[in-house]
Amino acid sequence: MAEQKPSTAIEAVESGLAAQGYIASRQIATAVYLSQQIEKPILVEGPAGVGKTELAKAIAAWRGMKMIRLQCYEGLDEAKALYEWKYAKQLLYTQILKDKLGEVLGGARTLHAALEQLHDFGDVFFSKEFVEPRPLLQALEQPGGCVLLIDEIDKSDAEFESLLLEILSDFQVTIPELGTVSAITPPTVILTSNSERDLGDALKRRCLHLHIGFPEQRLEERIVESRVPNISQTLRRQMVGFIHEIRSLDLKKLPSVSETIDWARVLVLLQARELDTAIVKDTLNVLLKYESDIEAATPQVTTFIAKAARSNVFG
Amino acid sequence: MRENLHRFFRAARGAGVHVSPAESIDAMRAVRQVGFSDRAILRDALLLTLAKSQDEKLALGDCFDLFFSQPEPRQDQREADSDADASQDPDQSPSSDATGEAGESQRPEGLGPLAQMLLSQDRNAIAAAIASASGAASLSDIRYSTQRGIFSSRILDAMGLQRLRDDLDELTASNPALAERLRAALDALREAVRDTVSQGLALYAREETENLRNEILRNAPLARIERRQLEQMRALIRQIARRLRERYSKPRKRQRRGHLDVRRTLRRNAAWSGVPFLTAWKRKHRDRPKIVALCDVSGSVAQVSDFFLLLIHSLHEVVDDVRSFAFSSHLIEVSDILEKQSPEEAMAEIMSKVGFGSSDYGSSLVDFEKEFMRMLTPQTTVIVLGDARSNNLDPRADILRRISERSKRVVWLNPEGRLAWGFGDSEMPRYATFCSVVRQCATAQQLERAVSDIVATYQ
Numbered sequence: 001m002a003e004q005k006p007s008t009a010i011e012a013v014e015s016g017l018a019a020q021g022y023i024a025s026r027q028i029a030t031a032v033y034l035s036q037q038i039e040k041p042i043l044v045e046g047p048a049g050v051g052k053t054e055l056a057k058a059i060a061a062w063r064g065m066k067m068i069r070l071q072c073y074e075g076l077d078e079a080k081a082l083y084e085w086k087y088a089k090q091l092l093y094t095q096i097l098k099d100k101l102g103e104v105l106g107g108a109r110t111l112h113a114a115l116e117q118l119h120d121f122g123d124v125f126f127s128k129e130f131v132e133p134r135p136l137l138q139a140l141e142q143p144g145g146c147v148l149l150i151d152e153i154d155k156s157d158a159e160f161e162s163l164l165l166e167i168l169s170d171f172q173v174t175i176p177e178l179g180t181v182s183a184i185t186p187p188t189v190i191l192t193s194n195s196e197r198d199l200g201d202a203l204k205r206r207c208l209h210l211h212i213g214f215p216e217q218r219l220e221e222r223i224v225e226s227r228v229p230n231i232s233q234t235l236r237r238q239m240v241g242f243i244h245e246i247r248s249l250d251l252k253k254l255p256s257v258s259e260t261i262d263w264a265r266v267l268v269l270l271q272a273r274e275l276d277t278a279i280v281k282d283t284l285n286v287l288l289k290y291e292s293d294i295e296a297a298t299p300q301v302t303t304f305i306a307k308a309a310r311s312n313v314f315g
Numbered sequence: 316m317r318e319n320l321h322r323f324f325r326a327a328r329g330a331g332v333h334v335s336p337a338e339s340i341d342a343m344r345a346v347r348q349v350g351f352s353d354r355a356i357l358r359d360a361l362l363l364t365l366a367k368s369q370d371e372k373l374a375l376g377d378c379f380d381l382f383f384s385q386p387e388p389r390q391d392q393r394e395a396d397s398d399a400d401a402s403q404d405p406d407q408s409p410s411s412d413a414t415g416e417a418g419e420s421q422r423p424e425g426l427g428p429l430a431q432m433l434l435s436q437d438r439n440a441i442a443a444a445i446a447s448a449s450g451a452a453s454l455s456d457i458r459y460s461t462q463r464g465i466f467s468s469r470i471l472d473a474m475g476l477q478r479l480r481d482d483l484d485e486l487t488a489s490n491p492a493l494a495e496r497l498r499a500a501l502d503a504l505r506e507a508v509r510d511t512v513s514q515g516l517a518l519y520a521r522e523e524t525e526n527l528r529n530e531i532l533r534n535a536p537l538a539r540i541e542r543r544q545l546e547q548m549r550a551l552i553r554q555i556a557r558r559l560r561e562r563y564s565k566p567r568k569r570q571r572r573g574h575l576d577v578r579r580t581l582r583r584n585a586a587w588s589g590v591p592f593l594t595a596w597k598r599k600h601r602d603r604p605k606i607v608a609l610c611d612v613s614g615s616v617a618q619v620s621d622f623f624l625l626l627i628h629s630l631h632e633v634v635d636d637v638r639s640f641a642f643s644s645h646l647i648e649v650s651d652i653l654e655k656q657s658p659e660e661a662m663a664e665i666m667s668k669v670g671f672g673s674s675d676y677g678s679s680l681v682d683f684e685k686e687f688m689r690m691l692t693p694q695t696t697v698i699v700l701g702d703a704r705s706n707n708l709d710p711r712a713d714i715l716r717r718i719s720e721r722s723k724r725v726v727w728l729n730p731e732g733r734l735a736w737g738f739g740d741s742e743m744p745r746y747a748t749f750c751s752v753v754r755q756c757a758t759a760q761q762l763e764r765a766v767s768d769i770v771a772t773y774q
Contacts, residue, residue: 006349006356030349030359037348040341045369087592204367205338208345211369 009033022051022058023223031210032059041168041189043153043199043207049256050212051223052192053151059188060147068142068187069149070135072156078163082173084132090125126177136167137181145185153203154196161203168206214256217244223257228264238275239264241308246287246297255287262286275305316351317343322455322519323361323382329521330378332371338364354383382518429475430482433500434493441504445511448473454515459524466512471505533760537619537730548759549658552622555763556629559770573597605636605694606769607722609683611701612665613643613674619730621662622759623700626766628653628661634770638690641665642679643672648687674704676742677711684714691721696769700728700756703736703743710742716749724751728765732757 014029024032032055035042044052060067070081094101108114133141139148150164167173171183191207193199215223220240224231240260247254255263263286272279280301288294320343324334334342342364349360358379366372432440452469479501486494532544532551540548579595608627610620620641627639638650647669652661691697697718703710719725727750729736729743736743747753756765 005352007353010356026355027359027363030356031363034345034348034360034363038341038344201333201367205335208363209367209372210363211372 006033016062017055017058018226020058020061021226022054023219023226024055024058025212025215025219028055028210028212031208035188035208039171039186041191041207042210043191043193043204044210044212045193045195046212047214047254047256048194049258050214051257052212053149055212056147056149056190056192059190063147063188065144065188066142066146067149068135068139068146069151071151072153072160074155074157076156076160080134081136081160082134082163083137083175084134085126086130086132090130093125128178131175131178136164137173139187139189140167140171140173140181140183142187143184146187148187148189150189150191152194153191154193154199158200161200165202165206168203214247214254217241220244220257220260224260224264227261228268231264231268232273235267235272235274236264238305238308239267242275242280242304243287245300245304245307249297249300251288251293251296252290253288253293259287275308277302277305280305318450320346323379324365325455326378326382326518327365327375329519330374331521331525332366332375332378334365378518381514384514427478427482429479430486430497433479433497433504436500441507444474445470445504445508449511449515454512455519457512457515458520460516460520463509463512463516466515467505467508470508470512474504474508534758536757537622537759537762540618548622549625551759552625552762553629555759556626559763559767573599605692605696606634606638607687607691607695607697608637608639609646609679609697609699609701610639610641610649611643611674611676611699612641612670613701614671615674615704616700616702616730617666617670619757620700621666623728623762624649624653624662624665625658626762628658638687640683640687641669642674642682643669644675644678645669646679646682673706674701675708676701676703676705676746677709680711680714680718684717688717688721691718693721693723695722696772697722697725698728698769699725699746699750700730702729702731702741703727703746704740705742707740710745712742712745712749715746719749719751725749726751726765726769727753728756728762729753730757731755 010026010029010033013033014024014026017024017029017032031042034040044055046052056069057067059065105114105117108117131137135148139146153161153164168189171186172180174180214220217240220243221236224236224240243255243260243263263283266283266286267279270279270283281298284294284297284301288297321339324339324342327334342361345360345364346357349356351357358376361379362372362375366375429444432444448470449466451473452466454466454470457463457466479497483494483497483501486497528547529551532548535544537548574597576595576597580591580593581589583593583595584591606627608623610624610627612620624639624641627637638648639653640646641649649661649665649668652664655661656664715725727743727746731741731743733755735741736747743753752768754761754765756762
């Protein structure tokens with residue numbers, strides 16, 4: 001690869017993601033660029049709905065690679081994440097091959113000799129054919145590389161984290177019966193977390209740590225523009241301004257980018273030209289997901305609309 | 316530039332960001348990719364590789380801004396050289412580094428280089444010289460504010476102050492006007508060096524000072540914490556609670572598996588004529604941790620109990636079943652208050668309800684026996700925190716005896732020194748008879764040990 005100036009390369013990442021409808025801030029683009037250059041996973045943290053999972057999808061679409069997703073939950077273990085033996089197939093094969101086994105073993109005169117021969121093909125049943133690859137192993141076996149999304153890692157148990165360490169640092173897994181499987185092409189690994197619990201230092205150390213917060217107003221406008229193209233510019237400004245005002249409240253769950261996009265769609269559907277108190281109050285439940293939040297926000301709606309409209313004049 | 320990065324890592328550690336050698340290697344690799352040309356990208360790259368949480372990102376961002384605030388002109392100059400020979404030399408940063416250093420080291424040997432530099436008013440060159448001299452004087456070793464003077468003079472010496480003085484003497488004789496200018500420039504230089512040293516102190520000494528302060532705090536008597544240290548002490552207690560939580564909340568699951576349960580394994584595999592495809596394991600029995608904490612909040616020990624309740628509050632995640640009580644002249648349950656409110660609010664509410672009275676252990680124990688005795692089980696650990704000074708009222712040690720009979724054990728934490736036990740109105744010796752453990756618990760460190768021991772028995 002020709003030496004490229006990092007700033008241009010980062011811009012290339014930005015525009016590449018933008019082509020997939022993902023408007024990335026420069027930090028995000030830098031993280032994606034670096035993870036590719038120094039082959040490290042990215043650990044993405046941030047509140048729900050700011051586009052952590054979306055980022056992985058956009059990278060996969062941009063690079064034209066397959067995306068393999070591993071959704072984490074409590075109790076997720078090796079057998080579901082890494083690989084499993086096809087027990088039924090093993091059993092079935094031993095049954096089918098019973099005669100053959102008898103034949104082979106029949107040649108042996110003593111029990112000891114039979115055992116020797118049995119050792120020779122004992123490994124047959126623990127070979128690649130009987131391994132059922134789960135997402136992590138699948139990701140390593142993709143010849144063209146892939147984007148491996150380990151979603152909501154904070155939901156899994158602490159034990160599962162340790163399982164990931166090998167794959168994250170060396171892109172390989174060790175299966176006791178088969179040995180070490182290394183990645184054909186190191187996958188791009190994205191881990192997401194809602195910080196429900198603190199992740200271990202060992203895991204964090206192996207990753208680039210990217211925090212995606214709520215975007216700035218300009219950036220959010222661009223995001224809305226790319227996702228909901230048929231919304232008018234004035235309305236877009238007003239609604240994003242309004243949402244930024246809402247975020248200054250002390251709410252149980254602040255509206256995030258995904259809610260902004262939903263709301264934009266709703267407003268377009270209702271053919272709103274401008275924000276007004278009635279329409280906001282009617283659609284507030286798209287933004288806020290708790291009754292108490294809606295109650296807290298409702299009295300402020302008029303002031304917020306006024307503020308959003310005012311910032312509009314100067315912006 | 317590598318030297319600079321290393322100094323930055325030290326500064327980052329000073330700012331409270333954990334930078335392990337592996338992380339610094341990653342950061343180096345990242346920096347090699349992005350180069351030094353764009354400061355914003357460099358900042359992002361370092362933040363991505365070094366910081367591991369949002370707090371650390373903020374701290375590291377500040378640290379970055381402070382660190383690269385002064386040597387800015389120097390960097391521009393670097394850029395200029397490196398841009399000039401960039402086209403033929405792909406490995407630009409080390410080479411320009413080398414030439415830069417060589418140039419700097421030559422200057423002091425030349426004829427009055429410092430004087431020339433000062434007179435020419437080349438600010439870039441001066442800044443560069445200060446930076447390299449502070450490297451030579453190993454400014455990054457600065458630890459205490461009292462060392463500022465010695466580091467300043469070391470840096471000035473490294474820049475060739477001696478030579479400058481000679482020049483100044485000569486000039487005073489030959490060219491007084493120029494000497495005057497040089498003297499003014501020297502004063503400005505001294506000031507610049509002093510600023511550099513102060514910045515260095517802010518960058519590198521924080522870690523050490525913080526460690527020292529924490530060490531002192533850990534061993535300071537909780538009852539005599541000064542007001543301004545309260546916040547730091549709270550932070551320290553929170554740190555202790557987090558450590559306890561990390562130590563005791565994780566490995567519980569795995570350890571529970573015991574021996575192979577042969578009977579259940581055979582039964583489960585009856586379908587395969589007893590070939591054990593599926594195994595069944597016995598589970599080790601473990602007591603569910605139950606803690607009952609009784610906390611004296613009377614005037615004499617209020618501050619210690621404040622911290623103790625804070626620790627109990629933070630321990631709720633390790634131990635499911637904690638019930639806490641506060642008392643001075645009578646006793647109330649405070650579990651709900653502690654669980655539902657932020658620590659500060661909870662403390663305030665508890666103190667307003669029962670705090671600061673004169674303590675009466677006897678009637679408080681009566682209150683406890685009347686209402687809560689039933690909840691004690693043979694798995695319960697009862698922790699009592701107090702100085703056992705009952706204002707010469709009936710101590711009712713018999714109730715404590717019944718408590719100890721009903722529970723797994725009674726741990727008494729006394730903020731007073733052993734010497735004071737039993738003197739004046741202290742009833743400690745009478746209570747001690749019925750306690751499994753009595754410990755002095757006056758400092759944060761002792762508090763940590765005591766609670767750690769209690770939680771460990773349930774592991």
